Amino acid sequence: MANAQTLADMSPGLLKVVERAQREPEGRFNSLAHLIDVPALERAYRRQRAAAAVGVDGITKEQYGQSLEANLQELYARLKAKRYRHQPIRRVYIPKGQGKTRPIGISAFEDKLVQDAVREVLEAIYEQDFLECSYGFRPGRSAHDAVRTLKRMVEQGEVRWIFEADIVSFFDSLDRTELKKMLAVRVADGSLLRRIGKCVHVGVRDGEALLEPELGTAQGSVSTLPTKLPTCR
Numbered sequence: 594m595a596n597a598q599t600l601a602d603m604s605p606g607l608l609k610v611v612e613r614a615q616r617e618p619e620g621r622f623n624s625l626a627h628l629i630d631v632p633a634l635e636r637a638y639r640r641q642r643a644a645a646a647v648g649v650d651g652i653t654k655e656q657y658g659q660s661l662e663a664n665l666q667e668l669y670a671r672l673k674a675k676r677y678r679h680q681p682i683r684r685v686y687i688p689k690g691q692g693k694t695r696p697i698g699i700s701a702f703e704d705k706l707v708q709d710a711v712r713e714v715l716e717a718i719y720e721q722d723f724l725e726c727s728y729g730f731r732p733g734r735s736a737h738d739a740v741r742t743l744k745r746m747v748e749q750g751e752v753r754w755i756f757e758a759d760i761v762s763f764f765d766s767l768d769r770t771e772l773k774k775m776l777a778v779r780v781a782d783g784s785l786l787r788r789i790g791k792c793v794h795v796g797v798r799d800g801e802a803l804l805e806p807e808l809g810t811a812q813g814s815v816s817t818l819p820t821k822l823p824t825c826r
Contacts, residue, residue, distance in 0.1 A: 604632060607717045614721040614779075622718060626784035629672065629710045634665045637709035641702070648701035649683045649798050657702050668703050672788070679704050681796040681803060682811045696765075698797065698811020708792050711785070718779050764812040769793055772810075 603611065606628045613620060638661065643654045657664055671677040680701040686694040700708065716732065723731065728739035746752050772793070773786070780786060797804045797811060 602636070603713075603717065604628070604636075607713065610714070610717040611721060614718045618722065621779055621781040623781045625714050625780065625782040626788065628714050629707070629785075629788070631665050631669045633710045633713065634669060634706050635661070636713070637706040638665070640709060641705060645705075646685070646699050647683075648699045648704065649681050650701040650703075652702040654702065664703070665706075668706065672707070675787075677707065677788075677791065679707070679791045679795045681798040684797050684799040684804075684811070695812070697813035699813065700811075704792070707788070711789060711792065714785065715776075715780075722779075765809040767809050769808065769810070 610622065610625070610628070613622075638654070638658070641654050645654065647653055668677070682698040682700050685697050685699060687697055689695045720731065726742070728734045728736065728742075743752075743755070747755075773790075776786060776789065793810050795811075797806060
């Protein structure tokens with residue numbers, strides 16, 4: 594469930610989505626795209642880290658904010674007129690240990706805003722579907738919280754077995770068609786689904802090469818967050 598701090602930060606429209614998602618756990622939402630307006634984009638802007646790495650556009654938060662109102666109005670106009678196009682994601686590699694590296698995707702700044710605004714809408718729905726024992730990629734929760742909870746359960750004798758599993762290259766091999774099917778269980782708004790598609794079906798700039806992967810979604814980008822769908826209630 595959304596915590597009190599999260600609810601306090603939401604717009605009235607998002608609060609209505611939360612209330613309905615709680616009331617109708619099997620319900621589908623037909624009208625969501627309109628929630629991604631200028632105030633939603635501004636909230637997304639405020640959430641971005643000032644020192645975050647830049648995408649292919651080379652634009653920082655500070656630079657974008659120098660004409661913030663004009664930039665947000667222009668971005669919203671493109672979204673509303675269906676003229677918005679996601680720029681390629683810049684791929685960088687970070688050390689993973691034992692000489693291995695992990696590919697990370699860095700989006701252009703305004704693409705981060707769109708992704709984060711979409712995440713805010715999806716989170717209003719799916720946060721209501723998660724069990725209290727779920728901690729991964731959730732607002733106000735962390736891996737440390739999960740470890741503390743598990744430690745308490747072990748000490749109190751509530752569990753006898755701990756099973757750890759990791760899906761190899763999950764983000765790289767994610768089936769986008771299956772992702773769309775999962776989203777469609779709760780989201781029936783074609784406009785929002787198309788907007789999500791623009792964030793997922795995007796080229797990757799790897800050095801001088803422009804790649805067009807058919808599987809996966811760039812790890813490290815806000816657009817990976819739709820993969821945070823619940824597997825149980």
